[in-house]
Amino acid sequence: MFKKFSKEEIHSRSNIKSSVQRGLKANFVSLYPNIEQAIDLVIPKKSQVILIKCEDKIQLYSVDKSDEDGENREIVMFQHFNDDLVPTLTTIHKFPEAFPRVQVDRGAIKFVLGGANIMCPGLTSPGAKLPDENIEEGKIVTVYAEGKEHALAVGKLLMSTDDIKSKNKGHGVELIHYLGDGLWNYHD
Amino acid sequence: MAEVAPKSVLYCKICSWPPEYCEFGSSFKRCQAWLQENNEDLYNQLYSNANLSNQLSSLSIEKEAKLSADLEKKQAKEEAKAEKELAKKLMSKITIKRIERNKRKHIISISGMEVLEMDLKKICKTFANKFATGSTVQKNAEGKNDILIQGDVSDEAKEIIEKLLTEQGLKDVKIEQVDDKKIKKKQAAQTQTK
Known part of the structure; x- marks a missing residue:
């Protein structure tokens, strides 16, 4: 899906409402029950999630990065159209036990x-x-x-x-x- | 609710993968050197002889040999490619063009900024902030993006670009300053007098 993906394919980026953010978290937990304990570390409660809409109905969700490593935003999960939310590899590396x-x-x-x-x-x-x-x-x-x-x-x-x-x-x-x-x- | 601490993963600064996958990347040798320098424990863990033989576990020796040969070939190829690209980059140049708008006013047009591999819009914004002028990204005749800055700031812009270049280790990229309209006008005047 992301074999070729670059900045040109980004159409828009927008902050999402906190209520939507809550829904997103609930949705993510329902898909991967094991992450429930760590969900606040994936998406901290006070953080602002940014929805990045891209070509081919791909939606990326990015949050502020917790550790200081130069870049301050990190994409934690993405979604294609209405399919299941998928965690990115950086998220998986952080919480390896949470996913099948x-x-x-x-x-x-x-x-x-x-x-x-x-x-x-x-x-x-x-x-x-x-x-x-x-x-x-x-x-x-x-x-x-x-x-x-x-x-x-x-x-x-x-x-x-x-x-x-x-x-x-x-x-x-x-x-x-x-x-x-x-x-x-x-x-x- | 018990919090589970996130696992911190070390990523290779060269190929951005976790170090254990470096051997499948295109810059294995450089990755190896980097790891040895920055994290010797892990280096020993990954590349000591005892461990290498362990990795052979499920594949037959022949298969493994073929796999590593293939990988080496690919790595060599990729390295050559990267080198070529770098050479190409060093060959390119950035042109700062000063265009006369009317007698006392000028626009600066910067082309060839793709070598920086940075978001042109962001660079554009920093220019605009720094010089307190308008600045836009525009497509030129060749279909490449130029940065247009209002005002006569070519020297200052050159300094900033030089700084950016050194940051990325592309010091050798040439920056050319061109005065657009004046030359043309002089030439036109000369041809007319002739």
Whole structure:
């Protein structure tokens, strides 16, 4: 989704109302229940969220950055049209436990970092890991890699994890956002 | 409600990825050097021999060799590309043009600012603030963006641009100051007298 993304694709940016902000947080928590304890760290209560509308109905939500690192704004999540909210990789790196995770084997890292969808065999081979309980189709998962600590991508399941295990063929995860894509390299 | 502290992740300053993914990036060698300089613990953890053999775990040795060969090739390619781009950048120049508006008034037009890779609008705004004049970004005939500043401020603008260039390590980019209308007028006058 963000393979090519640059400042030119931004149409408008606007501050959102605090009531909308509350709704956004509730929505995010309902999608990822595990983040409930940390939601105030993702979007602090007093902060002003800015909605950045982009090409192809992509909406980015940015907040003030808590740590001093030069740039003071950070995009914490984004949304395509009316789809599920998706956390950005910076958010995932901060709260890795909060999101459902899958793991790919080492051979697949290269392709994932190139933005390719993840094929089922890359998720079922010995180096890869799928959660024991079933995750349904269409859910957002964070993608980890064999031997690595941090997430390298976020994607949407194209089939449920049970199906991935049994069928073991075709696209398993549609990649949405990965290390080194346009959104990752975007800074305010 | 118990608060969960956010995990702080170190990012490589060279390729902006977490250091463990540097090996898949295009600037692995520079990343490695950077990490060694800035965070030796992690460097040892990632690149010590014992660990490297661990990583081979699930793939066969042949596959692994192929993977690393591919990566190396890609890295070399990317590096060459980056070098070329840098050379190209150093070759380009920024032109500051002084355009006569009427006898005593001038506009400054700055072209070739793309090398800075900064938001032109932001630079434009700083100019406007600094000189207390109007300043706009406009497309020129070649379809590239120029900065137009009202007022005769070419020397001051040059200083600021030089500062910006040194900040980005592009000291070698040339800045050219051109006086637009006057030359043309003189030439026109000369041709007329001839």
